[in-house]
Amino acid sequence: MLVLPLFLIFLNFVNSLKILTLLPHAGKSHFVAYESILRELANKGHEVHVYSEFPQKVPLPRYKDFVLEKVHQNSTEIINMKDLPGEFWTQHIILQLLAQFAQKACQKLDQKIVKDLLKSMEKYDLILIEYFNTDCFLGFAHIFKIPFIALSSSYPMPWYASRFSRIDNPAFVPVLFGNFAKHMSFSERLQNTIMLGYCKSMYYLLYDVPGNRRAKAFFGDDLPPLEKIAENTSLMLVNNHVTLNGAFPQVPGMIEVGGVHLRNPENLPKNIEKWINESSEGVVYFSMGSMLIGHSFPIKKREMFQRAFSRLKHRVLWKWENDTMPGKPDNVMTQKWMPQFDILCHPNVKAFVAHGGLLGMTEAVHCGVPVVVMPQFGDQFTNARALEASGGGVILDFSTITEDNVYEALQKVLNPKFKKQAEELSARFKDRPMSPMDTAIYWIEYVARHKGAPHLKTAAVGMPFYQYLLLDVIAFLLVVFLSICLVSYYTLKMLLKCVYPAKVKKTKTN
Structure with missing residues (x-):
């Protein structure tokens, strides 16, 4: 009679994962978006190590907190409404503010608890890491040589689409920091296009370059560019859903889990x-x-x-x-x-x-x-x-x-x-085939079962932009077309000389 229960316990033990979770951003609302997933993973028998500023109030079995120290006194989650709205909150300033948050997050690499993680002999099966405004913690995926899954607490940031080859055509895909719906007028499409290019440029200058510099200082000069490491992202769990955020081109490596933080309502005070x-x-x-x-x-x-x-x-x-x-x-x-x-x-x-x-x-x-x-x-x-x-x-x-x-x-x-x-x-x-939570847990375990699930990535990931946009093909076709035109022109000219030599000669004389 005890054989079946013992077998199930053994099976659960064998299939349990050891998951490293890196959430360096100081925003509590971001953490809330992921917390329920982390708790459910622990409840299902996986061992979850969480590096964040937000430890559990009540200890949870198989859930271990590694508390990051606050880098600055003022929380990023508290804003005085007297400052809103106004020029201070233009998109340019918001991008600069996010860059400051990124800098603060990267400073946490210098904390002892993070240095100890780098030196540790811990063997993890999987990494969960937030994709928000910096990749400086992404070096752990390269050092540990294990699959990693990105977490997004919102509609994906505009600079992450290329990592999954997700189409972000500004004709109908609104930039996250804009004020546009999916059906846009000409002027809105123009603004949306400019904003998309501006956001990606600002990301490279204010986030990517400093993040790479900080990561190399921590992980070593032989660390590949963070963008190159990011190309190996197994998938991203995105906190949105088509019914709320609208229908846009999607790829297999981006999974919508909007509402994953929801629970059953409780009695009110x-x-x-x-x-x-x-x-x-x-x-x-x-x-x-x-x-x-x-x-x-x-x-x-x-x-x-x-x-x-x-x-x-x-x-x-x-x-x-x-x-x-x-x-x-x-x-x-x-x-x-x-x-x-x-x-x-x-x-x-x-x-x-x-x-x-x-x-x-x-x-x-x-x-x-x-x-x-x-x-x-x-x-x-x-x-x-x-x-x-x-x-x-x-x-x-x-x-x-x-x-x-x-x-x-x-x-x-x-x-x-x-x-x-x-x-x-x-x-x-x-109305979904699986609840947001079941969807998130399924795909996390799926990536672990299939050793990173590289088959979820399209061939466009990591492709040079000139290939992705078919610029080389277009250039080749133009050369072929122009060559045919030139050959046709000179062939026709020679034929005309042969058929009407006198007329051609007379024309030249005149």
């Missing part, structure tokens, strides 16, 4: 549940996420929202980090922290006012709640346009908001017809 349940018209939830300080709203804009909310029959839950809110209407309840996903999935929550962060947008779509989106920076504009195009929300320009357009936007999404659209989007989002 009693005070919040009471506030929601006792609202006869329903509740509007308002949060600017973990990165933007809600109470740093410019006073005039805050008052616009307060007046608009006071005109509603609905109650409002407002994530507000201060103890008090001057001028708070009676139908508004504030709290420093709120269980966002659990609130959104409550049947009496009718709308969500948000900043367009991908995790929050995904939660709203999953719960079937329409959104009023006020994008601020980064990928939030792209997320907002995608949500609007899919019928899940409307966009408000934060820089030009008034009491009236806030109220009008709320009235639009609170309309039962809009709620139906959001529910239909939710149904499409959930």
Whole structure:
């Protein structure tokens, strides 16, 4: 009777993997996007070693934290809304800001815990590593000589498409930092094309060159260029989904797992549940996420929202980090922290006012709640346009908001017809052959089973640009065409001389 259980235990032991996870970026929202995958891998019997700034609050079997020290005092996840919007948040400055984040991440190579990893004799089966703004930790894949999988917490950054030969034609593929939907006018396609080239150029100058320099200093001068190492990426798990982000050309090595961080809703705190349940018209939830300080709203804009909310029959839950809110209407309840996903999935929550962060947008779509989106920076504009195009929300320009357009936007999404659209989007989002988590775990184990799964890469990976764009073929065909034209021209000229010699001679004389 004990034979079968012992055999299953032995089989699980044999198939378990030892996985190294490298997440040097200091953004908590990025870590949240991957955390559920790492925990599930540990629950399934794999040994997971995680290098990040975010250790588990409660130790988890087979999950081992290696805590990276914070390089700077100010978190990258906290931004004062009084700085938004404005010239400071142009795309150029955002790219420079990401370059600063990349520099801070690369500085963590000098920490003792990372140096110990390099010197260690640990034998890993697989590496999970974030693809965001720097590759300086990618040298571990070269040193350890094992397969590695990229993790993307958002729609892929514009500089990573070439690693998988994913088509990023700016005619219909919006650049992540733009403010375009997939159907673009001529001027938008022009801007999108310029922005794509600009982003890739800036990546090379501000991210790739410094990252290679830092990596060579740490791993040794014989380290290949990081871009060359990256060509061996087995696949990328991307935190998006076609129903929300739109349909674009895809390759086998890029797997969509949007919603992988979602779980089953839990019971709400009693005070919040009471506030929601006792609202006869329903509740509007308002949060600017973990990165933007809600109470740093410019006073005039805050008052616009307060007046608009006071005109509603609905109650409002407002994530507000201060103890008090001057001028708070009676139908508004504030709290420093709120269980966002659990609130959104409550049947009496009718709308969500948000900043367009991908995790929050995904939660709203999953719960079937329409959104009023006020994008601020980064990928939030792209997320907002995608949500609007899919019928899940409307966009408000934060820089030009008034009491009236806030109220009008709320009235639009609170309309039962809009709620139906959001529910239909939710149904499409959930309708998949496998859950996001099962998909992620399957492909991680697949790569390990098939020794990196090199067959997932297209032949275009690593191909010189002139070959990829067929410039050499076009040049050859042009030469052939011109040669035929020249041969035809001189042949015809000779024939004319033979047939009409006198006429040709007379023409020359004249």
